[in-house]
Amino acid sequence: MHGIDERRRFVPVRVAVLTVSDTRTLDTDTSGKILADRIEAAGHELADRAIAPDDVEVIRGKVDAWIKDPAVDVVISTGGTGLAGRDVTPEAVLPLLDKVIDGFSVIFHQVSYQSVGLSTIQSRAFAGLANGTFIFCLPGSNGAVKDGWDQVIAAQLDARHRPCNLVELMPRLMEGEA
Numbered sequence: 001m002h003g004i005d006e007r008r009r010f011v012p013v014r015v016a017v018l019t020v021s022d023t024r025t026l027d028t029d030t031s032g033k034i035l036a037d038r039i040e041a042a043g044h045e046l047a048d049r050a051i052a053p054d055d056v057e058v059i060r061g062k063v064d065a066w067i068k069d070p071a072v073d074v075v076i077s078t079g080g081t082g083l084a085g086r087d088v089t090p091e092a093v094l095p096l097l098d099k100v101i102d103g104f105s106v107i108f109h110q111v112s113y114q115s116v117g118l119s120t121i122q123s124r125a126f127a128g129l130a131n132g133t134f135i136f137c138l139p140g141s142n143g144a145v146k147d148g149w150d151q152v153i154a155a156q157l158d159a160r161h162r163p164c165n166l167v168e169l170m171p172r173l174m175e176g177e178a
Contacts, residue, residue, distance in 0.1 A: 010160055021140065054080055097129065104136065108123075
């Protein structure tokens with residue numbers, strides 16, 4: 001069986017949302033608001049929400065602070081994953097990762113293809129693990145955020161999802177660490 005097993009207990013996680021944009025503010029950040037609203041509607045806690053300009057050091061600094069914060073289980077960013085010169089989220093975040101979750105990109109692109117067709121190749125969306133914190137980096141469009149959350153991330157952050165999910169791995173993420 002795959003999907004949500006209602007007999008299992010829901011476990012809320014703490015999620016921080018970062019919007020990467022030179023032009024957005026918290027008032028005009030529609031993709032970050034979509035994520036924040038969906039996170040809370042799913043029963044999770046919005047641990048923090050911030051905006052960072054398209055600047056490698058600023059993005060990396062914010063994500064690094066969150067992965068060091070025991071009050072943050074998951075970081076989701078939106079924006080900066082494209083091919084334009086100012087799109088630097090992968091360059092900022094990938095060096096922080098202990099492990100890349102290769103399957104996320106594959107599945108995200110399959111889902112995205114259903115929405116935007118071949119234009120999905122312009123996205124460098126990715127996910128990984130750093131210091132026991134899951135990190136998902138999504139494109140900045142509202143549609144991409146909805147696709148990423150609704151069709152990929154939400155189920156994996158639901159402890160009731162079968163046959164397995166990321167939440168049940170959380171207690172074991174730091175095994176072997178000194």
